[in-house]
Structures are given as C-alpha cells and as structure tokens.
Amino acid sequence: MIVRKPQLSLTQKLYLPEILRGLMITMRHFLRRKSVTYEYPEKAKPVPANFRGLHRLIQRPTGKERCVACELCLTACPANCISMVATDPNDPNVEKFPLRYEIDTLRCIYCGFCEEACPCDAIELTPHYEQASSRREDFVHAKSRLLENNQFVPEGERISRVKTNETYLRV
Amino acid sequence: MEGGVGIESHLFMDLILDLLPILVKMLVGFFVVLTTTAYLTLAERKFSAYMQDRIGPNRVGPFGLLQPLADGVKFIFKEDVVPNHVHKVFYIAAPALMLVPALLGYVVIPFGDSIELFGRTITLQIADVDIGILYILAIGGLSVYGLFMAGWASNNKYSLLGGLRASAQMVSYELTLGLSVVGALLVYGTANLRQIVLHQTEYWTLFGSIQVPHWGIFLQPLGFVLFLISAFAESNRLPFDLPEAENELVGGYHTEYGSMKFAMFFMGEYTGMITISALTVTFFFGGWHIPWIEHAGLTHNVVAALGVLAFLAKTACFLFLFIWVRWTLPRFRYDQLMSLSWKGVFPAALLNVFGTALCLYVLRRPM
Amino acid sequence: MGIELIRGDNFMTTTLASAVNWARKSSMWPFPFGTACCGIEMMATLASKYDMARFGAEAVRFSPRQADLLIVAGTICNKMAPVLKRIYDQMSDPKWVIAMGACASCGGIFDNYTVVQGIDEIIPVDMYVPGCPPSPQALMYGFTRIQDMVQKGRGQSLTATAEAVPVLPV
Numbered sequence: 001m002i003v004r005k006p007q008l009s010l011t012q013k014l015y016l017p018e019i020l021r022g023l024m025i026t027m028r029h030f031l032r033r034k035s036v037t038y039e040y041p042e043k044a045k046p047v048p049a050n051f052r053g054l055h056r057l058i059q060r061p062t063g064k065e066r067c068v069a070c071e072l073c074l075t076a077c078p079a080n081c082i083s084m085v086a087t088d089p090n091d092p093n094v095e096k097f098p099l100r101y102e103i104d105t106l107r108c109i110y111c112g113f114c115e116e117a118c119p120c121d122a123i124e125l126t127p128h129y130e131q132a133s134s135r136r137e138d139f140v141h142a143k144s145r146l147l148e149n150n151q152f153v154p155e156g157e158r159i160s161r162v163k164t165n166e167t168y169l170r171v
Numbered sequence: 172m173e174g175g176v177g178i179e180s181h182l183f184m185d186l187i188l189d190l191l192p193i194l195v196k197m198l199v200g201f202f203v204v205l206t207t208t209a210y211l212t213l214a215e216r217k218f219s220a221y222m223q224d225r226i227g228p229n230r231v232g233p234f235g236l237l238q239p240l241a242d243g244v245k246f247i248f249k250e251d252v253v254p255n256h257v258h259k260v261f262y263i264a265a266p267a268l269m270l271v272p273a274l275l276g277y278v279v280i281p282f283g284d285s286i287e288l289f290g291r292t293i294t295l296q297i298a299d300v301d302i303g304i305l306y307i308l309a310i311g312g313l314s315v316y317g318l319f320m321a322g323w324a325s326n327n328k329y330s331l332l333g334g335l336r337a338s339a340q341m342v343s344y345e346l347t348l349g350l351s352v353v354g355a356l357l358v359y360g361t362a363n364l365r366q367i368v369l370h371q372t373e374y375w376t377l378f379g380s381i382q383v384p385h386w387g388i389f390l391q392p393l394g395f396v397l398f399l400i401s402a403f404a405e406s407n408r409l410p411f412d413l414p415e416a417e418n419e420l421v422g423g424y425h426t427e428y429g430s431m432k433f434a435m436f437f438m439g440e441y442t443g444m445i446t447i448s449a450l451t452v453t454f455f456f457g458g459w460h461i462p463w464i465e466h467a468g469l470t471h472n473v474v475a476a477l478g479v480l481a482f483l484a485k486t487a488c489f490l491f492l493f494i495w496v497r498w499t500l501p502r503f504r505y506d507q508l509m510s511l512s513w514k515g516v517f518p519a520a521l522l523n524v525f526g527t528a529l530c531l532y533v534l535r536r537p538m
Numbered sequence: 539m540g541i542e543l544i545r546g547d548n549f550m551t552t553t554l555a556s557a558v559n560w561a562r563k564s565s566m567w568p569f570p571f572g573t574a575c576c577g578i579e580m581m582a583t584l585a586s587k588y589d590m591a592r593f594g595a596e597a598v599r600f601s602p603r604q605a606d607l608l609i610v611a612g613t614i615c616n617k618m619a620p621v622l623k624r625i626y627d628q629m630s631d632p633k634w635v636i637a638m639g640a641c642a643s644c645g646g647i648f649d650n651y652t653v654v655q656g657i658d659e660i661i662p663v664d665m666y667v668p669g670c671p672p673s674p675q676a677l678m679y680g681f682t683r684i685q686d687m688v689q690k691g692r693g694q695s696l697t698a699t700a701e702a703v704p705v706l707p708v
Binding site for chain 1: 218220222223224225226396495496498499500
Binding site: 045051134136 | 586588592640644645646649663668669672675676678679682683687
C-alpha cells in the first residue's frame, strides 16, 4: 500500500485556523460541563448482568453446600485455583461431598468455566468485585467463606448466565 | 553635634520610607506569584478534567482546593534522593537555576499605575528599569541553563536528550521571542515596560467619536501571534514540551529528579508561565489599563486599584489560554518544531520588524 | 522521612504525622507499570469514566523518582523482574505498591518457567487487587484501601507491620 502525503490546503498549512478549530472543541466540552464520571465509592457504576466476580457456593435448603465433589470445576479451571478434598458424608442421600473446598481468588481469572462445568449448579460467580487486600491469606476462600459469599446475591436469586439443567437439581 | 544626629535620623527615616514600599511590594509580589503557581497546578488539573468531561480532584477540601497543599506537603516529606551517578554540584544547582530566574522575571513587570499614599507616590511595580525588556529576555535566557544543566548532570540518556532538546529549542525561540517584540519596541520607542503601558493608555479616535485604545494587539497583530508562539515554546508548554516529552523521554531533563527538586522544576515551569503571560499583557493588551475608565470620573487611587485587578484578570486569561492549548493540541515533532522556528516564525518576525520600520518611516517622516 | 518513626504520646508529632499522612494519601502520584491487559484497565481507571483524578492521583509520573505508588499491572516474566526491581528501588520513600490482577499478584494462569509467580517474590506488595483483569472500580477499591492504610501510617515500605496470619477455616 502506498500512503501518499495528503495535500493540505492553505488554511491547514497555516496551522492557526486548524488550531482554533481544535480549541473550539475543547472549549465546547469545558463549557458544557457534562461529566461522564461515576463517582465510585459513593455512586458506583452498576455492574452488568453477566459480570463475573467473587465465587459463591450455593446452599441446599438444609444449609449444606450443593456441591457433590465431582471435581469437574477443578478439571475445567484453567488457572488451577480450585483445590478439593472429597469424602463420604455417611448420609444415605448424599454420596460424596467436599471436606475441603478452596478457591484462590487471587490466582482465579474469573473465566466462569467452573460454573459452566458444574453439573449441579453448585458454584456461581457473584457480581461482587471489592476484594482487594494487603494479605494473600485473605484471598484463599475456604468452603465456609464461599458459603458466606451468598450474601452478595439477593436471597433465592440465581445468576442466569448458565442455562440451568433442572434434571440435575435433585435437592 | 545634635543637629548632625537629627539630619542623620532624618535621612534614615527617608531611607526607611523609601525602602519599605519596595519591600512590601516584593513580599506581596512573591506571595502572589507563589500562590498563583500553586493554584495554577490545581487549575490545570481541574480544567483538564472539565475539558475531558471528568470531575478532577475533589476529595480534599471543597472542589479539591487543598490539593496544592497536599502536593506540597507530600513533596517536602518525601525522601530526597541524590543518585550516585550524577554530578552532584550541577545536579543540586539545576532546580534552583530553573526556579530563580522564573521568580526574578516578574520584578520589572508593572502590575498597576501609581497610587498616592500618605503623601507619597508609590508606583505599582517593584523595579522601574529603563531596559525592562532586555532584563526579562536576559533572565528568561538564564532558565535554559537550569534545563540543560539538569539534563547533563543527571548522567542519564533521557535527561541528556531532554537537555539537548531544551537548549536547542529555547535558543531558537528566544531569538524569535526577542525579534517579535522588536516591532513593538519600534512603535513604542522605549524599552521601559511602564512607559510601554502608559503609551497604550492613549486613544485613537475613529469616525469622530469611537475611541480605540493604543493597545499593542492593534499595532502589532503579527508580532502578537509570533510572540505567543514563542512564549509557548519558551515556557516548554504543549505543543512544544519536547524537553520533557513523557512518551519519548520518560521525564526529559527532570527524569532523575524526585521530591522537592522535582517540585522546583514544576514550580519553575508554572512561574515562567505566569511571567510570560504578564509580559504578553504588558506588551499587547495595555497592561493594567482599562479602556474608557478615564470617563468614569473615579479618583486616581480607585482607578489604580481597579487597574491591578484588570492586570490580574488579563494575565489569568492568558494563563487559561496556556492550559487550554495544552489540553487541545498534541506535541509537535522535533523537526516540525525546528522548521516552524527557523522557516516560519523567524522570517515572519524579521518581516514584521522591517514592515514596522517602513511604516513608521513613512508615517513619521517630517513633511 | 522520620516523622513516621516518631510515635508516642507527644500530641504535636502525632498530629503532624497524621497531617503528613493526609497529604501523602491525597496526592499519590502513580507510576504505571502496565505490561499486559491490566494496563488497559488501569488506563480506563485514569480516564473520564472512572477518573482517579478525584483522589488526586491522575498525575501519572513516568519517572520512578517522582512517583509514590507503583501500580504493577500485568504479567511480570523473569526477564522483566530485574527491571521491576530496579524501578522499585529507584522510587524514593515513602512508596506503595499495588499488584493489579492475577498475573502480578501470583502469576495467574501462567504457572510456568518464564513467569514470576507474584511480584511479591521480588518486591514488597501493599495491596493485591484480584481479577483478570480487575475492573476499574475494583482497582479503585484497592486504591482507597491503600489510602486508608496511608492515613493510618501503615505500609510495608514504611514500617514492617507483621500481622498475625489467621488460621484458615476448613
């Protein structure tokens, strides 16, 4: 491709008329004073419906987690930020459940593969994003904390990003 | 012997009374310039925000009015690093060499007419120098030493490039700055800044009744444009801020400077801006003169006080222009800068001088 | 310097310290160390819509000697590590560091032999902001947390504030 030097008219060559045109643009913005800024700590920008933030583990009505420790999320995770120790709960209705379930949200890339992989819709990414901290330990979310993260989503509400397959939702 | 003592004390009183107004003017001027410098940084940040549809600093004090204070205190309490690889003497001297000439410049600028106080006439100017223009140009020429001394002493390639650019740019544009006022000097016939302003308080009478003040902008429109362009280049402001071009040279000549030394460069830049704005007003916009105020029938002191306000307002307009242009235009390329200087502004300034001289010769020829 | 070391019952020095801390937190000029996509979000944070200028932090200094806050936004590979270390060393005290995003905080998905697994292997970090990349508001939350920290006179570059690491709940 040959880029030819643009032919400038006389007013363009003189710079000053073009500069004045530019100055008029900034002056228009200066006088209009219509700021587009979201004043964050007071008035945050609303997060979009499919925003992927901090994780939560969805509870059964009994209060226990819905997770059945199938380790699909762990396999799907590209950052390997989920770790799990599964065990037998001695409950005839539940075959397997996670004894330990930890997500390192610092290493997590919030891709949402875990919630997509989950057959039981047990894990979900909430719209919560305010989680900066000065200690790395704060980012290792154990099972109890992941259950607490339910507070970031209104009671009984689901994030309808992943199409729910009701047949798997036995409880 | 007693009489002798009396004469001496009388002389002493006179000396005090002569010196006191000068000291007061110096202190007030110093205070005003430094405060304006501090708040100019805030104005720059706020206005840039408004031009970009943002809000700008608003967390400290109402409208962020304490922002300059926070910046200053932060700079003072920051660690003062002198890197190992620099030339220590020049490294430490450079910020002072940048700030001091900028602060000295405003000394000869008349900021108001004279006022009558306690039977004494006090001229509202710190030093009424006959060669005020030469003084300003000379002092302005000194600030380039600060820049390239900083660039060289830092022993850093970015600083050195910034310093080189600064010296080449400032030398080129000092020439055009000087030449663009030569036309004005020819018209006014004096290099005394007070006399120049007084010259501009006269009027032309057009169509029998309309009075137009003798402002330099009407006498030297081309000179004004050239002066303004050179002023932008002299104060290292966008679109001519090549000495500190961030995206090419990190910080240019002040890359290796931190804390208060950097703040001094910062203040030097803004103080230089104030001086050059005041100078533009003095040369081309009638200094403290308010047109047609002579007909209002006010007393001399009131007119002088209003004149000071007018001078400040006019200077503020030019400071706003500096900020406005900075947030509108992108930076020139270096060859564009140089060709603008040597192929554009310099010949135009020469032409302006010759044209003015020719006009004056024709108009003022004894018939 | 030195003010933050004077602590105790003296009313004057503690008041002065809090005033200085107020100035420091209100005028944090960032050094942008944007090496990857987080850098783009950092730019968005400084731009009109989120406008970090409100906190007095829009004066981005590209020279480390003039900056107060190092925002490491992006993957730091082993070749980049010495550069980052040098930039950090060139900053004059007091200084603070934000590790923005998964890569800067702990390597993120790049758990391999070329990438530094978190910049805290080479420099102290005051605030981790998780996300890949964090949204501008998440970065601003981290920034306000840093401001709180500065107001309290804390920060790893000032005084070592070793806090008891809590026992993780199972």
